[in-house]
Amino acid sequence: MKKRDYSLLGPDAKRAVETGLAAAQWYHTDITRKQMKALMKRDDQPAIRDTFILFGSMMFFCAIGVLLWPTWWSVPFWLAYGVLYGSAMDSRWHECGHGTPFRTAKYNDWVYQVASFCMIRNPVTWRWSHARHHTDTIIVGRDPEIVAMRPPALFRIFLNFFGILDTFHGLKTMLLNAVGKLDREEITYIPESEHHKVIRVARIWFCIYAAVVVLAIITQSILPLMIIGLPRIYGAWHHVLTGLLQHAGLADDVIDHRMNSRTVYMNPISRFIYWNMNYHVEHHMFPMVPYHRLPELHALIKHDLPPANRSMWEAYKEVLPVLRRQLAYHDEFILRELPKTAQPYRDDFHETVLGAGGVNQPTQLPAE
Amino acid sequence: MPTWIDACAADDIDEEDVIRFDFDDRTFAIYRSPDDEYFCTDGLCTHEKVHLADGLVMDHTIECPKHNGQFDYRNGEAMRAPVCVNLATYPVKLESGRVFIEI
Numbered sequence A: 001m002k003k004r005d006y007s008l009l010g011p012d013a014k015r016a017v018e019t020g021l022a023a024a025q026w027y028h029t030d031i032t033r034k035q036m037k038a039l040m041k042r043d044d045q046p047a048i049r050d051t052f053i054l055f056g057s058m059m060f061f062c063a064i065g066v067l068l069w070p071t072w073w074s075v076p077f078w079l080a081y082g083v084l085y086g087s088a089m090d091s092r093w094h095e096c097g098h099g100t101p102f103r104t105a106k107y108n109d110w111v112y113q114v115a116s117f118c119m120i121r122n123p124v125t126w127r128w129s130h131a132r133h134h135t136d137t138i139i140v141g142r143d144p145e146i147v148a149m150r151p152p153a154l155f156r157i158f159l160n161f162f163g164i165l166d167t168f169h170g171l172k173t174m175l176l177n178a179v180g181k182l183d184r185e186e187i188t189y190i191p192e193s194e195h196h197k198v199i200r201v202a203r204i205w206f207c208i209y210a211a212v213v214v215l216a217i218i219t220q221s222i223l224p225l226m227i228i229g230l231p232r233i234y235g236a237w238h239h240v241l242t243g244l245l246q247h248a249g250l251a252d253d254v255i256d257h258r259m260n261s262r263t264v265y266m267n268p269i270s271r272f273i274y275w276n277m278n279y280h281v282e283h284h285m286f287p288m289v290p291y292h293r294l295p296e297l298h299a300l301i302k303h304d305l306p307p308a309n310r311s312m313w314e315a316y317k318e319v320l321p322v323l324r325r326q327l328a329y330h331d332e333f334i335l336r337e338l339p340k341t342a343q344p345y346r347d348d349f350h351e352t353v354l355g356a357g358g359v360n361q362p363t364q365l366p367a368e
Numbered sequence B: 001m002p003t004w005i006d007a008c009a010a011d012d013i014d015e016e017d018v019i020r021f022d023f024d025d026r027t028f029a030i031y032r033s034p035d036d037e038y039f040c041t042d043g044l045c046t047h048e049k050v051h052l053a054d055g056l057v058m059d060h061t062i063e064c065p066k067h068n069g070q071f072d073y074r075n076g077e078a079m080r081a082p083v084c085v086n087l088a089t090y091p092v093k094l095e096s097g098r099v100f101i102e103i
Helices: A011-018 A033-040 A044-068 A072-098 A105-119 A123-135 A154-160 A164-178 A192-219 A223-227 A237-246 A268-274 A280-285 A291-304 A312-326
Strands: B004-009 B017-023 B026-032 B038-042 B056-058 B061-063 B070-072 B077-080 B092-095 B098-102
Touching: A033 A291, A044 A072, A044 A105, A044 A223, A044 A291, A072 A105, A072 A123, A072 A237, A072 A268, A105 A123, A123 A192, A154 A164, A154 A237, A164 A192, A192 A223, A237 A268, A237 A312, A280 A291, B004 B017, B004 B026, B026 B098, B038 B092
Parallel strands: none
Antiparallel strands: B004 B098, B017 B026, B026 B038, B056 B061, B061 B070, B070 B077, B092 B098
16 A cells, blocks of 8 residues: 655655656647637636625625624624635635636736635745646645545544634744745745745735734724634635545546546536536646636536536545545545546556556455 | 748638647747737747647737746747746748748
């Protein structure tokens, strides 16, 4: 059984470079240039509409929450505000980081800055981190954004449904950056020319959070923190619920997104909050396609992808037993069957994970 | 000694688009702008060596298909992270409906 080292500075990081897994050429479904150009085309309107709905809803729920504070009647409004702050901002951070939702670049940048602040993710650091995630998706020792490692840290994942560890880590990193330092792992993927930007943002954020805390102390109330800061905790559950399904239980150290990413059909509210990132195989294969065109991309290439999970419920029924097995058997993973219309998985791409027998080699399942 | 190379027909490139052109062991990207002007840059992104010809041309920028970094293809300027290093550019001329690049 292979023991994995997820540190970006450890032996698996070195091994990924030596074996050619790092910065490799990945599998892509064939699609004509004309079709891809049409799908990549940028348009401000869908994202402007969604952004008005998002910020309008946040202001509405927050205002009612404040008016009803401190009664229990305010709770549903805080929960609604929280999920937009602590979860919808995750997908806005993600999409605007790619620069695809809006045609106008400055709109992407504005929303990206706001969303990064809400999620307590330094916008400079995390842009580079996410670039690495796309270069080396679920490559052990290279990808800094692997959520479900092997063995899976289930308690840690559970805590993050309440944003606890992510918030703590975000604040700790902000303080480190604010005093002019960068984490050792961050240095491996952020060019030196960008370091001063990381530090500048952290110092601005520190001032904002300090002002909110001072206001809370002066007013002897946590209300200011209910508006800024705490929603990152009490509203985080939805982005963890949806985000965990992106890669959990699937293969690592492969260079075919069909093997390490998952598409799940979701209800319209979750898709609004998640900005269509439930089409995750499609997003990784073609990150240039804006969120609002992903359903079309999915329809175009689904003949070449494993069937999408029909609901979050169905996806979790697939994921949870594997995560449980991975506690004891780290090499366990789900290899999803492709439709007959698909190009087969290329065994020669993935011998390290599939073994010499490739996809036809039976997986050794542990006794339940 | 720079030489003019016949790269493609002018009509091979759609307006506001890009194509890949390989010559010897090098690869280039040739652009046709919305104003019907032609430009040429190195074909690989300076960030992680991805072919820019698979990317998106918007006005005078080319966006890398892998990480969405952007360059101004007229002068090669890196405009948006994660690209930080400028692209090399090459002179282009049109003759008899053909696009020539000087390399």
